[in-house]
Amino acid sequence: MNVTYLDHSGFCVELKHTVLIFDFVEGSLPHFDPKKAIYFFVSHRHQDHFHKHLGELLTAYPQAKAIVSSDIRRVRDAAVTFMRPKEERMLDDIYITTLQSTDEGVAFLVQAEQQVIYHAGDLHWWYWDDDSKSEKAAMKQAYFTEIKKLCDIPIDLAFLVLDPRQESDYWMGFDAFMRINQVQYAVPMHCWEDYDIMNRLKNHPCSEPYRDRIISYDHRGETFQIGGKQDEICI
Template structure:
């Protein structure tokens, strides 16, 4: 597998026969092979996860399918998925979790690999907000992550959000402690890419530095995964 970080929560994952694009909203999508089937995912309608510009890719690539959370409104042709749904598309299986913000998280099985994209499913904890709100986010996040326990995930795209201040890695760490995963790519950093270096070089995440990859900026490529 070859993975290209676009921006924010957007990634391109190229496999032997297919290409998966997740949550594009800005940045440069690299040229894609015309010979491969392309699947474009959008986890929900928030402007930093879904950009209608994705529809212009139909003009460049003929073999393309869109898989969207069902909260996204569009008249374009797409496969719409609601939380806790499982579907078969060609030789690929797609399963969804329920985001505790909006939309879904995706679990994709393709070419013998399992790929997870968290969307906005996270342990959201906001300093100064009502305790009942923070407890809701904690409980709903942990309930969804339980559905991943026992699965073998090859690649995961998981949130590491600096806006959460000292709670920025609670979701990431809970995920890593409860899910068996080989390679993890932090996302949702709002351009503060030094947050991943900080995470991997302090007590917050040092023990995960063989699993979690450091994101340094748009266009970064990871190969031979």
């Protein structure tokens, strides 16, 4: 599959017959075969995840469909499918499962063309120093409850939050997901263009068991290719 970093938490995943576009807000979409089925995924209503002109995108790509979190009510189009947290749905040839975000909306687990792809949206261990002890405990429990639901599902590609605003605690949510779940390759996102945070994670002692499975990038529009489960990453 070809994967293109669009911006922030936005990525395009191109398979042989299918294009999956997650949380596209800014940047340019790559060129792909117009005959392919196209699916836009929108995890929640925050402006860094939801393209306010989604209707125009669907007009520009008449064959496209959108899978949109149910917290978004500003889109009315026959090509839009709304999904609530903890829901499963078969749409054409792709199977979609949603998880409950620890912030807004949903995370997506998508099975298409024998590939399993996870996009976290804002499902993350949001650990903040100024939260109370009880708030921190509730957040941790909510996060672990959701991500443990995937522990028996081999994931080919996971897009996971790595947010520099969490300062010294930036690594905790990413690390927990990688240790609990079976992830072939992981792509950091939600980095606010602090691309060096990926190198900091790779150099952090926590990542020793999985750092060779972290895919990093340093500019919008960067594309990398992932073949089979045993193939090398080409950037």
